[in-house]
Amino acid sequence: MPAPHPLLLVDDDAAFRKVYGGLLREAGYEVVEAADRPSARATFEARDFPLVLLDLMLPPDGSVSAGLEGLAALLSARPGTKVIVISGAGDTRHTLEAVRLGAYDFLTKPVDPDVLLVVVQRALARVTLERQVESLRTSLARAGGDTALVGQSPPFLNAVSLAERVAASDLPVLVTGENGTGKELLARTVHLKSRRHGGPFVPINCGALPESLLESALFGHVKGSFTGATKDHRGLFAEADGGTLFLDELGDMTPSLQVKVLRALETGDILPVGADLPVKVDVRLISATHQDLGRMLQEGTFREDLYWRVKGVEIRLPPLRERASDLPLLAKHFLNQCAHLCPDGRARLLSDAAAEALAAHAWPGNLRELRHEMQRATVLAGERREIQPEDLSFTGSERPRASAPGATTLAQKVEALERREIEEALKRCGGNRTHTAEALGLSRQGLLKKLERFGLT
Numbered sequence: 001m002p003a004p005h006p007l008l009l010v011d012d013d014a015a016f017r018k019v020y021g022g023l024l025r026e027a028g029y030e031v032v033e034a035a036d037r038p039s040a041r042a043t044f045e046a047r048d049f050p051l052v053l054l055d056l057m058l059p060p061d062g063s064v065s066a067g068l069e070g071l072a073a074l075l076s077a078r079p080g081t082k083v084i085v086i087s088g089a090g091d092t093r094h095t096l097e098a099v100r101l102g103a104y105d106f107l108t109k110p111v112d113p114d115v116l117l118v119v120v121q122r123a124l125a126r127v128t129l130e131r132q133v134e135s136l137r138t139s140l141a142r143a144g145g146d147t148a149l150v151g152q153s154p155p156f157l158n159a160v161s162l163a164e165r166v167a168a169s170d171l172p173v174l175v176t177g178e179n180g181t182g183k184e185l186l187a188r189t190v191h192l193k194s195r196r197h198g199g200p201f202v203p204i205n206c207g208a209l210p211e212s213l214l215e216s217a218l219f220g221h222v223k224g225s226f227t228g229a230t231k232d233h234r235g236l237f238a239e240a241d242g243g244t245l246f247l248d249e250l251g252d253m254t255p256s257l258q259v260k261v262l263r264a265l266e267t268g269d270i271l272p273v274g275a276d277l278p279v280k281v282d283v284r285l286i287s288a289t290h291q292d293l294g295r296m297l298q299e300g301t302f303r304e305d306l307y308w309r310v311k312g313v314e315i316r317l318p319p320l321r322e323r324a325s326d327l328p329l330l331a332k333h334f335l336n337q338c339a340h341l342c343p344d345g346r347a348r349l350l351s352d353a354a355a356e357a358l359a360a361h362a363w364p365g366n367l368r369e370l371r372h373e374m375q376r377a378t379v380l381a382g383e384r385r386e387i388q389p390e391d392l393s394f395t396g397s398e399r400p401r402a403s404a405p406g407a408t409t410l411a412q413k414v415e416a417l418e419r420r421e422i423e424e425a426l427k428r429c430g431g432n433r434t435h436t437a438e439a440l441g442l443s444r445q446g447l448l449k450k451l452e453r454f455g456l457t
């Protein structure tokens with residue numbers, strides 16, 4: 001069966017390439033050959049090779065350590081590639097080192113042809129499987145079906161554990177937290193873990209519609225009840241019958257609508273606009289708000305009776321800045337979700353400097369901002385495998401201001417500007433002073449002096 005992708009066979013021994021390349025071709029594989037390290041690198045960069053058969057001791061220098069470095073570079077450029085290292089007899093130490101670096105397998109010369117074919121077949125089957133998993137994950141994320149809750153930080157795990165415990169009951173749930181902290185996703189999780197999971201989950205954003213439209217969206221209406229009501233409309237309470245209704249931005253609901261929602265919750269009956277008779281519904285309510293309902297109660301803008309009716313169990317989702325340890329996991333999760341935006345369909349990675357820039361950002365828009373940022377950076381990175389700080393929108397917006405607060409004289413302003421440039425360059429270069437000096441056009445010594453002067457050592 002022909003392989004869907006070419007194999008790269010790298011060995012300086014022409015006879016070896018001829019025999020084993022021929023064997024693999026006979027078995028139906030497309031084989032591309034390279035005889036030294038530079039041409040192997042160029043060939044590898046030019047095409048997508050899922051599998052590389054690699055001799056570690058290659059011209060021009062024949063050194064094993066250069067071979068191992070080449071292997072590490074190859075795997076860091078394309079971590080999904082499977083590399084089978086081919087070594088001379090008695091070279092165990094280096095082959096083990098190669099496996100430690102991430103080589104998939106190794107073969108010792110003289111290579112048994114049957115073993116070679118089995119190892120190659122197994123490695124390619126693995127590649128196919130991994131690519132299928134990645135593509136399934138992508139289509140799931142695209143279809144909006146990715147409900148995985150990512151995070152390991154204690155405040156986030158507390159919220160998830162509370163959600164899981166409360167899911168089995170039919171109690172109302174109030175999810176609070178800043179915008180973009182994952183309130184809707186948590187509400188979906190409660191629904192999916194409840195006995196209602198086979199029923200509908202119906203979300204509505206109470207802040208997105210004017211009062212009259214929201215009322216008819218929630219309770220439905222009968223034909224002719226107002227201009228434009230050309231047919232009966234069931235309404236979302238009825239749509240959610242047997243399932244869960246998710247009232248997002250509950251704090252945005254007007255006081256008169258609050259009364260109607262309260263009545264529906266108390267009686268289990270809803271009255272469509274213009275109807276004479278109420279309709280019975282069986283709905284579990286989950287609400288969410290980014291507003292401080294306690295304060296709204298005191299101000300009289302939210303009804304206390306409704307508050308107690310919807311509160312049931314309150315789950316507070318922490319803002320991203322309070323769950324900093326989740327940032328790398330979440331960034332990776334969102335990068336995986338948008339792998340389909342990359343020309344090669346593979347998720348981009350964060351460079352160390354970009355990861356540091358993420359860690360230094362305040363994330364006022366929480367997870368939604370992070371997801372958007374990862375999408376944008378993926379697109380801007382283009383063919384590049386790694387995302388760099390310049391692909392992030394906020395590294396641009398956080399450029400040095402023309403004048404720092406408190407700086408009055410020109411010399412002070414220049415000094416403040418210089419300091420911020422240095423701080424940013426250090427961040428971009430992951431704290432590496434040699435690279436920072438290069439990036440700023442300074443000698444290393446010159447940079448060290450400035451670091452000392454600005455107290456940045």
Ligand SMILES: Nc1ncnc2c1ncn2[C@@H]1O[C@H](COP(=O)(O)OP(=O)(O)OP(=O)(O)O)[C@@H](O)[C@H]1O
Binds near residue numbers: 151179185248290333
């Ligand atoms: N724990 C998580 N793991 C993975 N993705 C998450 C997580 N929490 C939220 N998300 C994703 O972050 C984005 C924002 O989440 P969501 O819409 O649930 O936030 P929200 O708090 O309801 O926002 P808003 O207050 O604006 O309505 C969504 O794309 C969601 O899938």
